[in-house]
Amino acid sequence: MKSGTRQITGKTTVDALYEQVKEKIISGTYPANQPLRQDALAKEYGISRIPVREALFMLEGDGLVEFRPHKGAVVKPLCRQEVEELFHLRALLEGDLLQRSIPKMTDTDLTYAAQALTAYDGVVGSARQSVRWFQLNWDFHAALYTPADQPLALQLIQSLHANTDRYQRIQMSLRGSVPRAHNEHLEILNACRAGQVDEAVRLTRAHILESGRQVQDFLTASEDGV
Numbered sequence: 001m002k003s004g005t006r007q008i009t010g011k012t013t014v015d016a017l018y019e020q021v022k023e024k025i026i027s028g029t030y031p032a033n034q035p036l037r038q039d040a041l042a043k044e045y046g047i048s049r050i051p052v053r054e055a056l057f058m059l060e061g062d063g064l065v066e067f068r069p070h071k072g073a074v075v076k077p078l079c080r081q082e083v084e085e086l087f088h089l090r091a092l093l094e095g096d097l098l099q100r101s102i103p104k105m106t107d108t109d110l111t112y113a114a115q116a117l118t119a120y121d122g123v124v125g126s127a128r129q130s131v132r133w134f135q136l137n138w139d140f141h142a143a144l145y146t147p148a149d150q151p152l153a154l155q156l157i158q159s160l161h162a163n164t165d166r167y168q169r170i171q172m173s174l175r176g177s178v179p180r181a182h183n184e185h186l187e188i189l190n191a192c193r194a195g196q197v198d199e200a201v202r203l204t205r206a207h208i209l210e211s212g213r214q215v216q217d218f219l220t221a222s223e224d225g226v
Helices: 013-027 038-045 049-061 080-104 107-123 127-148 151-172 177-193 197-223
Strands: 065-068 072-075
Touching: 013 038, 013 049, 013 127, 013 151, 038 049, 049 065, 049 072, 080 127, 080 151, 080 197, 107 127, 107 177, 127 151, 127 177, 151 177, 151 197, 177 197
Parallel strands: none
Antiparallel strands: 065 072
């Protein structure tokens, strides 16, 4: 077993493999365009090929893997144009869902969001817990959107979050991003608590769009060799 590979136990084999490979893609251990050969992964993790194929399809749904003719699965390259589209869609949909959600929020919803934010702040930026902090980031946002009772919209937004995880890791690695994310999340939560619908929506959209802009700037600089 290669260094950094953890034995798959506890969860279903597919879910455990999905999380481990996702973490390696997000962290850059598996770089863009690297082949993800089913036989090699099965041998590396000590499992059969069947769960490997299922996990790769799940990762394809997250925008982390793509299947190429005659080459099989590879780590999907980063794309500046994709960043703009993904974060723009998130800003539109999340702002709309939050607007619908705030009038229906209960103290329980707000408490759960606060707990998720506290847990997120405890692990954000940790390279070894990247999948965990992406999950907690989603838990925070989902707690604010769930009261809207729009399950299809919530499912779509969750998919967009999964597709932006790798880009958000880039953004959170930039100087000042961790405290900025904390402050912006807290401002959004406080606006929700106060029932300030327009302000909460404005803050949410600005939070998402600024994250996307920072990633675009980073990728542009990387392409220019800066």
